Amino acid sequence: MQDTAATTEDIVAFRFELAEGDISDLRRRLAATRWPEPETTGDWSQGVRLAWLSELAEYWRTEYDWSLFQQRLNRFPQFRTTIDGLGIHFLYVRSPHAGAVPLLLTHGWPGSIVEFQDVIEPLVDPTVDGGSPSQAFHVVCPSLPGYGFSDRPSAPGWNKERTADAWVELMARLGYGEFFAQGGDWGSIVTTTVAQRHPARLLGLHLNLAIVTPDPATADEPTEFERQSIADAAEFMKSGRGYSEIQSTRPQTLGYGLTDSPVAQLAWITDKYWAWCDHNGDPLDALTREQMLNNISLYWFTRTGVSSARSYWESAQETVDTGIYRQSRLVTPPSAITIFPREIIRPSRRWCEKFYLDLRFYELVSRGGHFAASEQPSIFIEQVRRAFATMR
Numbered sequence: 001m002q003d004t005a006a007t008t009e010d011i012v013a014f015r016f017e018l019a020e021g022d023i024s025d026l027r028r029r030l031a032a033t034r035w036p037e038p039e040t041t042g043d044w045s046q047g048v049r050l051a052w053l054s055e056l057a058e059y060w061r062t063e064y065d066w067s068l069f070q071q072r073l074n075r076f077p078q079f080r081t082t083i084d085g086l087g088i089h090f091l092y093v094r095s096p097h098a099g100a101v102p103l104l105l106t107h108g109w110p111g112s113i114v115e116f117q118d119v120i121e122p123l124v125d126p127t128v129d130g131g132s133p134s135q136a137f138h139v140v141c142p143s144l145p146g147y148g149f150s151d152r153p154s155a156p157g158w159n160k161e162r163t164a165d166a167w168v169e170l171m172a173r174l175g176y177g178e179f180f181a182q183g184g185d186w187g188s189i190v191t192t193t194v195a196q197r198h199p200a201r202l203l204g205l206h207l208n209l210a211i212v213t214p215d216p217a218t219a220d221e222p223t224e225f226e227r228q229s230i231a232d233a234a235e236f237m238k239s240g241r242g243y244s245e246i247q248s249t250r251p252q253t254l255g256y257g258l259t260d261s262p263v264a265q266l267a268w269i270t271d272k273y274w275a276w277c278d279h280n281g282d283p284l285d286a287l288t289r290e291q292m293l294n295n296i297s298l299y300w301f302t303r304t305g306v307s308s309a310r311s312y313w314e315s316a317q318e319t320v321d322t323g324i325y326r327q328s329r330l331v332t333p334p335s336a337i338t339i340f341p342r343e344i345i346r347p348s349r350r351w352c353e354k355f356y357l358d359l360r361f362y363e364l365v366s367r368g369g370h371f372a373a374s375e376q377p378s379i380f381i382e383q384v385r386r387a388f389a390t391m392r
Contacts, residue, residue, distance in 0.1 A: 014078040018070050026262055030061040033263045044274050048267045057263055064293050083166045089149035090142035095124045102176040103137035108185020109308055110269040112148050113141050114295045118377040135385045146307030148298055159314040164193035168201055180388050184208040195331045204334035204391035208372045212347045212355045229346045236344055247312035255306020265305050269296050276370035278342035286375045336361035336387030342369030360390040
């Protein structure tokens with residue numbers, strides 16, 4: 001990995017170069033894995049299945065195309081700049097079309113900039129898939145602090161507010177006083193925080209995960225959709241939050257395994273592919289091996305298992321849990337929300353309208369889960385285009 005040293009205001013080009021020694025080290029570690037016995041249930045209820053994971057690990061060791069991994073990371077222009085003392089990495093792809101509008105895309109955990117690689121080109125140049133030049137965006141896609149090629153914070157304090165402020169500064173450095181913003185997972189939280197702290201800078205926002213509380217006024221007469229949403233979220237709080245509790249309280253302890261063992265990092269992320277993707281019993285129904293391993297390889301080679309987990313710890317220092325959903329302040333810029341059927345949290349429109357006061361667009365789509373841009377890129381692109389069309 002190499003980049004040019006940057007002063008505070010500089011924006012410098014970045015290119016990822018993977019050393020052969022790093023690949024050899026990964027293969028050695030994979031070959032030396034000390035495996036546990038199989039799960040006693042024969043399914044995923046105790047976690048990632050041994051047979052499934054060992055097969056994927058062997059593919060990673062012997063067949064995964066490292067040159068293609070690098071090519072895909074480097075096919076879009078990449079840059080780094082220092083904001084508030086931290087080096088921030090980002091993709092910046094300008095549209096060839098006049099009238100294109102800046103769009104800030106923010107990923108979440110356990111995702112990365114890799115999530116957006118299949119949607120960036122059509123968003124930048126809609127004509128590649130039959131869209132109109134009037135739908136074009138200049139795409140800016142940063143790596144969250146502690147993720148990917150952004151620096152790993154060396155002190156506490158990089159919470160959602162500080163990140164939101166850094167994103168606004170990044171867009172200003174690129175010459176954008178106003179912009180659209182889109183996000184899911186932590187990207188949704190950061191995007192919403194940008195809207196709350198800097199509403200005049202946002203032309204509008206689109207979320208594929210809206211974290212809002214059920215409206216108490218609807219408690220006596222919930223719709224069937226709302227009842228199912230509450231039930232699924234309650235089940236998640238009961239049986240699906242183990243990863244969050246650990247990352248919120250002991251990220252450093254977890255990080256020793258994630259940094260030393262590629263199989264630990266592989267299992268930690270693929271567990272979420274099973275839990276959160278829209279599939280028929282196997283995450284490979286939703287994502288290819290290459291999609292999974294591109295993202296996991298980025299975590300492994302940047303050694304960001306622990307630093308990315310600390311985003312949960314940072315949030316836990318400032319947030320009081322008030323129930324299944326959390327939200328602190330209202331959002332006034334024009335907003336849009338897409339609900340994917342296998343998303344963790346699926347609020348109804350009337351719940352969302354209590355927090356997103358100018359909700360221009362709300363749709364339920366037929367397929368997809370938490371990793372929407374990777375699982376269903378065509379649906380994601382269509383939703384983003386139509387959502388922001390209500391705000392242009």
